[in-house]
Amino acid sequence: GAVVSQHPSWVICKSGTSVKIECRSLDFQATTMFWYRQFPKQSLMLMATSNEGSKATYEQGVEKDKFLINHASLTLSTLTVTSAHPEDSSFYICSAKPGTGSGNTIYFGEGSWLTVV
Amino acid sequence: GENVEQHPSTLSVQEGDSAVIKCTYSDSASNYFPWYKQELGKRPQLIIDIRSNVGEKKDQRIAVTLNKTAKHFSLHITETQPEDSAVYFCAWGSYNKLIFGAGTRLAVHP
Numbered sequence: 529g530a531v532v533s534q535h536p537s538w539v540i541c542k543s544g545t546s547v548k549i550e551c552r553s554l555d556f557q558a559t560t561m562f563w564y565r566q567f568p569k570q571s572l573m574l575m576a577t578s579n580e581g582s583k584a585t586y587e588q589g590v591e592k593d594k595f596l597i598n599h600a601s602l603t604l605s606t607l608t609v610t611s612a613h614p615e616d617s618s619f620y621i622c623s624a625k626p627g628t629g630s631g632n633t634i635y636f637g638e639g640s641w642l643t644v645v
Numbered sequence: 646g647e648n649v650e651q652h653p654s655t656l657s658v659q660e661g662d663s664a665v666i667k668c669t670y671s672d673s674a675s676n677y678f679p680w681y682k683q684e685l686g687k688r689p690q691l692i693i694d695i696r697s698n699v700g701e702k703k704d705q706r707i708a709v710t711l712n713k714t715a716k717h718f719s720l721h722i723t724e725t726q727p728e729d730s731a732v733y734f735c736a737w738g739s740y741n742k743l744i745f746g747a748g749t750r751l752a753v754h755p
Contacts, residue, residue, distance in 0.1 A: 562742060571734060572689070572745045621688060634743055636688040
């Protein structure tokens with residue numbers, strides 16, 4: 529099946545600094561990638577939809593200036609958490625969708641654990 | 646608005662019993678209904694999915710049923726095994742994205 533790689537798996541950063549998480553589709557082109565956040569024992573909350581070559585679409589309540597998303601190529605999307613605070617500590621997970629149109633299977637990355645100290 | 650309700654939040658069964666998890670969605674434009682299994686600290690794994698033009702789909706011990714009129718879909722696991730213990734999420738797809746249910750923590754006891 530399709531492979532989505534996410535890096536880093538674990539990251540610890542100091543409060544006030546920025547951290548970047550990468551999401552790569554290894555064997556397919558992903559015109560659309562999604563970024564989710566998952567707090568312990570909770571569901572996956574969609575943060576934003578990343579479209580190659582255009583601005584990301586953010587869900588209501590997600591600060592676009594704090595969570596910067598770049599989708600510069602068909603195989604790479606990045607999420608940068610700027611000025612991180614301890615409450616940003618969470619499991620961040622991306623997913624990628626091959627092709628276009630609704631209803632296609634979505635493949636998840638391994639996820640990234642962010643701890644802000 | 647976009648919403649999917651999932652029940653129950655926790656489910657405990659004996660090995661060999663069946664488990665059923667149900668989700669209800671609100672947007673009639675939904676056309677894709679996947680189910681994911683997630684183990685602690687790992688990525689969600691797609692276990693089965695169904696599209697709106699199909700009422701039921703089965704894959705070995707796992708089946709999904711869809712009732713578009715009532716806007717609900719269910720996951721059925723038969724002959725449960727301890728390794729089925731995990732958190733299961735339903736999701737629905739519309740407008741090029743997936744919205745997830747709150748999850749069901751399934752525990753299968755030997």
